[in-house]
Amino acid sequence: MPARDYIRERFFPHMWCPGCGHGIVLNGLVHAIENIGLKKNDIVMVSGIGCSSRIAGYMDFHTLHTIHGRALAFAIGVKMSRPDLTLLVPMGDGDALSIGGNHFIHACRRNIDMTAIVMNNRVYGMTGGQYSPLSGHGTMATTAPYTNIDQAFDIVSMATAAGATFVARATAYHVQQLPNILEEAIRHKGFSVVEVMTPCPTYFGRKNKEGSAVNMMDNLKTRTTPIGSKAKQENPSLIERGVFVKKELPEYCAEYQRIVEQAMKGK
């Protein structure tokens, strides 16, 4: 099926800025879903609010565009009532980790079968370039005119510590890996977290003098490295990408069903 069969063409061209990495995530997702062979009718995409969250409007699945930071809460409700459906939960970095931080860690802990995709552009894109918990120390933002003094979260470490059973990091530059990692995450039975580093040329790029969208893509290439590479040993500041965690634990809906059956027997 060509890519266009998975999108709502009537909303294209989309509202994202030229070279925004969010569109590359959409592109990668389309390919991942095509590779798995999932039927559109079996997929539910739930998003919050943000440039990233607009992705739900563009995909031709069952889609819910909900409240900033609360996408996972809505998605858990859907999954609990219809465990047979595949849940995809794309979120912004602010969406997932500032306002939605508590939902995020507890969803990781619960191991409910769904795929959380954090589209990490290190900024609040939609509202005008405020710093996010992923911007990091020393970065510039409209709300940090003298540089940001907050340290950043590490999404991978956080998801791992909170108990997610699949944790990976990809980038919008590495487009041969991106659909593969998304595919593995979607196939995984449990709570999957995929951080995708994506450029926001309009706010993060402009404020931090990262140049054009092309330049920001180039930075994703030069500032990241595969997990455990020799380059990482030589240059610890490189950010690792790949699959960090993949383990089996009881899945939440299956456990819930087990408890229901036990209760029905009255013992």
Place this chain on the structure above:
Amino acid sequence: MAKLKLRAHVINREWCKGCGICVHFCPRKVLELDEFDKVVAARPQDCVCCKLCELRCSDLAIEVQTEQD
């Protein structure tokens, strides 16, 4: 795998925003932006059908169709 043979670059000029990502990262320098900042396949004969342009396009504006598709 047999070597892929290009049929055509299908470019959606309405959707292309001229970001230049596909142009810059094409390993064979096949693509260019025209005077309207829309992508064109200037040297299709050099294309190796790696489809990196298609995968990196934020706007789903370019598709590489091969004889094998």
